[in-house]
Amino acid sequence: MSEELIIVRENGKPKGIRNTAGYVCFLREVSKYTGQQERYEKELAEADTFANLFAAAPELLAVCKSFVAGMESGAALPKQMIVKQAEAAIAKATE
Numbered sequence: 001m002s003e004e005l006i007i008v009r010e011n012g013k014p015k016g017i018r019n020t021a022g023y024v025c026f027l028r029e030v031s032k033y034t035g036q037q038e039r040y041e042k043e044l045a046e047a048d049t050f051a052n053l054f055a056a057a058p059e060l061l062a063v064c065k066s067f068v069a070g071m072e073s074g075a076a077l078p079k080q081m082i083v084k085q086a087e088a089a090i091a092k093a094t095e
Contacts, residue, residue, distance in 0.1 A: 003019045003020060003021075003058075004019065004058075005017050005018070005019055005024060005054065005055040005056075005057070005058060006018055006019070006055065007051045007052070007055050008023075013029070013030060013044060013047065014027050014047050014048055014050075014051035015027060015029075017051065017054050017055055025054070027047055027050065027051060028047070030043045030044050030047055061089075061090065064086045064089055064090050065090060067086055068083060068086050068087055068090065071083050071086075
């Protein structure tokens with residue numbers, strides 16, 4: 001498996017994604033303005049969702065690769081549509 005990605009938070013907000021070598025990406029800062037509490041909370045939730053998905057991407061990719069390898073080896077009857085979707089996801093993630 002690839003190196004673990006960690007979400008870096010600053011003041012409770014996701015700031016970026018890093019591994020032991022350093023930052024992989026920085027996330028957009030969510031600004032808070034008077035009278036826009038609903039927008040602020042929504043954007044903060046979206047930033048958290050993105051950060052979690054990004055940090056989990058290596059594991060998600062590994063699961064997809066294992067699934068496809070199992071299907072191709074005949075370990076189970078392949079469902080062609082699922083296999084094609086998984087292969088497309090792997091191709092997109094490794095471009």
